[in-house]
Amino acid sequence: MEYLNFKVDFDNPMIINGIQAAAILILGWLLTRLAIRLFRPAMTRRLSRHHRVIAERLIFWGLMGLFVVSALNQLGFNLGILLGAAGVLTVAIGFASQTSAANVISGLFVIGEGSVSVGDVIQVSGITGEVLSIDWLSIKLRTFDNLFVRIPNESFIKSEVTNMSKFPIRRADILIGIAYHEDIGHARNVLLQVADKNPLCLVQPEPAIVMRGFGDSSLDLQLSVWALRANFLAMRNSIQEDIKRAFDDAGIEIPFPHTTLYVGEQTPPMPVEIVDRHGG
Numbered sequence: 001m002e003y004l005n006f007k008v009d010f011d012n013p014m015i016i017n018g019i020q021a022a023a024i025l026i027l028g029w030l031l032t033r034l035a036i037r038l039f040r041p042a043m044t045r046r047l048s049r050h051h052r053v054i055a056e057r058l059i060f061w062g063l064m065g066l067f068v069v070s071a072l073n074q075l076g077f078n079l080g081i082l083l084g085a086a087g088v089l090t091v092a093i094g095f096a097s098q099t100s101a102a103n104v105i106s107g108l109f110v111i112g113e114g115s116v117s118v119g120d121v122i123q124v125s126g127i128t129g130e131v132l133s134i135d136w137l138s139i140k141l142r143t144f145d146n147l148f149v150r151i152p153n154e155s156f157i158k159s160e161v162t163n164m165s166k167f168p169i170r171r172a173d174i175l176i177g178i179a180y181h182e183d184i185g186h187a188r189n190v191l192l193q194v195a196d197k198n199p200l201c202l203v204q205p206e207p208a209i210v211m212r213g214f215g216d217s218s219l220d221l222q223l224s225v226w227a228l229r230a231n232f233l234a235m236r237n238s239i240q241e242d243i244k245r246a247f248d249d250a251g252i253e254i255p256f257p258h259t260t261l262y263v264g265e266q267t268p269p270m271p272v273e274i275v276d277r278h279g280g
Helices: 013-046 051-075 077-094 098-112 154-160 184-197 231-248
Strands: 119-126 127-136 139-145 148-152 161-163 170-178 208-214 219-228
Touching: 051 077, 077 219, 098 127, 098 139, 127 148, 148 154, 170 184, 170 231, 184 208, 184 219, 184 231, 208 231, 219 231
Parallel strands: none
Antiparallel strands: 119 127, 119 161, 127 139, 139 148, 170 219, 208 219
16 A cells, blocks of 8 residues: 655745745734733723724734735735735725725724714614724624614714713703692702702702793602712612602602693583493
8 A cells, every 4th residue: 555645845945935924924913912912001091992992903903914914025925916906906895895985984983083982871873882892894882681783884973873971970850740739949949958868969060950831730840960970870760769758758749640621610510420331
């Protein structure tokens, strides 16, 4: 039986160049990862999470691009021809994928504008969630019920976006209705005391009470209070419980919607007849 014997000719220039090119790529990958690890503490101190991710990607692909070019040069490729072919290919791909090109350009505008960063909680097109990443083609969100949402950059930049994490404090507007026979001044004092006793409400800006108008069943008031962004939901929930408890202690009625039929003083009351359809 004959066996096939494979023998590597290390005197062959092509094999030597191939080994050297592979060594360049491996060494380049290791050096690139090391460079990112060395620069990461400085970027963490000076850059936001979003800009740090972008900087790491630029460093990785920039350095790896140099090592790839060096490896191709070691293999004997004519870089001028490759760049020309890449230019023609880029134009062809651009015509074939105009939507992707529009998303890339829109992504550059989103990154440059800086209105949204990784980790922010935003609302766009009726969807609320945390920004996981801002990539070349799309923005990835995770909703509060743990759903993954991908929004193309072109659609994102054309939509109205609300960033709930941009500023350190937020205001909560609590709507309260009181009965028409209640004293508005007394209700106002009770609401201000509730805001003053809640540890999550900020002293500055000061709480404010606005008379919203005369509702169908109540006098409508609005209590506006401020809280730190991290405490906003906890404050909004706790202060509504405090208002209900304080109104009960103060004997202030929070009416439920009801309708009164009134046809004038000279008109006799409208007769009301109760009919038992079951004959009981």
